[in-house]
Amino acid sequence: MLEITNLSLALAVDRSSIEILKEVSISVAAGEAVGLVGESGSGKSMTLRSILRTLPARSTLDGTITLDGVDVLGLRGEALRRMRADDVSMIAQNPHAVLNPVLPVVRYLVEGMHDAQGLSTSVARLRAGELLEQVGIDAVDRVLGAYPHQLSGGMLQRVVIAGAIAGKPKLMLADEPTTALDVTTQAEVMAILDECRRNLGMAMLFVTHDLDLAAAVCDRINVMKSGEIVESGVPDQLRDNPQHPYTRILMDSRPQGINWTRTIGGAA
Numbered sequence: 404m405l406e407i408t409n410l411s412l413a414l415a416v417d418r419s420s421i422e423i424l425k426e427v428s429i430s431v432a433a434g435e436a437v438g439l440v441g442e443s444g445s446g447k448s449m450t451l452r453s454i455l456r457t458l459p460a461r462s463t464l465d466g467t468i469t470l471d472g473v474d475v476l477g478l479r480g481e482a483l484r485r486m487r488a489d490d491v492s493m494i495a496q497n498p499h500a501v502l503n504p505v506l507p508v509v510r511y512l513v514e515g516m517h518d519a520q521g522l523s524t525s526v527a528r529l530r531a532g533e534l535l536e537q538v539g540i541d542a543v544d545r546v547l548g549a550y551p552h553q554l555s556g557g558m559l560q561r562v563v564i565a566g567a568i569a570g571k572p573k574l575m576l577a578d579e580p581t582t583a584l585d586v587t588t589q590a591e592v593m594a595i596l597d598e599c600r601r602n603l604g605m606a607m608l609f610v611t612h613d614l615d616l617a618a619a620v621c622d623r624i625n626v627m628k629s630g631e632i633v634e635s636g637v638p639d640q641l642r643d644n645p646q647h648p649y650t651r652i653l654m655d656s657r658p659q660g661i662n663w664t665r666t667i668g669g670a671a
């Protein structure tokens with residue numbers, strides 16, 4: 404469904420050009436969860452931003468990105484807006500940066516559904532309640548009426564997930580969606596995201612620096628270093644028999660924290 408082929412990205416900074424991505428190829432089939440794992444600065448977020456076409460100015464892209472055969476890099480205007488509204492959703496690291504701090508949560512969800520799906524306010528309000536239930540929120544009315552600063556990071560990230568699944572997009576881009584949360588909340592939010600994705604049959608490109616977490620939620624994993632994919636494989640293969648020295652380093656430097664495979668249940 405998503406095919407990224409030989410994607411190279413250069414950014415013009417001052418008078419020079421920095422190579423950010425080098426011949427990156429990643430495929431994600433319908434309903435599949437694919438991981439993109441690597442250290443900070445390796446180019447994971449820039450890969451996601453290339454798909455959404457939200458790169459900084461003065462970026463030069465080479466290669467192709469197709470979504471169900473549609474040339475994403477060729478989309479303009481209304482076609483690009485529709486792709487972002489209907490086909491692809493994004494969950495970023497920090498939910499506080501996503502919601503408007505001076506508006507209650509209900510406005511975020513209702514306006515999102517109004518803009519993307521053309522729902523009336525009353526229908527979108529009902530749907531917002533259903534979506535919050537889907538992401539495991541009990542006190543729906545309290546959360547809908549709350550302002551972002553009145554909610555915990557985990558609760559807010561659930562709201563962002565609710566917004567991201569509202570239009571049942573075919574592809575979810577998740578950029579370290581639990582990194583900004585405390586450890587117990589990370590596990591809860593990750594389990595909700597995984598469950599929603601599976602229930603709706605959505606594909607996901609999942610960015611993390613944590614190989615164990617990627618192994619727990621993904622069917623296949625790509626390891627990225629300095630803008631290049633250095634190894635790809637199914638989770639067991641990468642964990643039990645890593646081929647590239649960098650994958651071995653990632654294995655050896657795994658954070659000792661949550662046992663993700665036990666928490667999520669394991670995709671493989």
Ligand SMILES: Nc1ncnc2c1ncn2[C@@H]1O[C@H](COP(=O)(O)OP(=O)(O)OP(=O)(O)O)[C@@H](O)[C@H]1O
Pocket residue numbers: 414416423441442443444445446447448449450459612
């Ligand atoms: N606006 C920008 N201008 C210039 N360079 C940038 C810009 N944004 C990112 N970069 C550079 O692009 C490279 C890749 O960054 P990217 O954010 O994709 O890394 P990442 O793997 O997602 O890291 P992290 O895990 O910290 O989010 C880095 O070297 C970064 O410094």
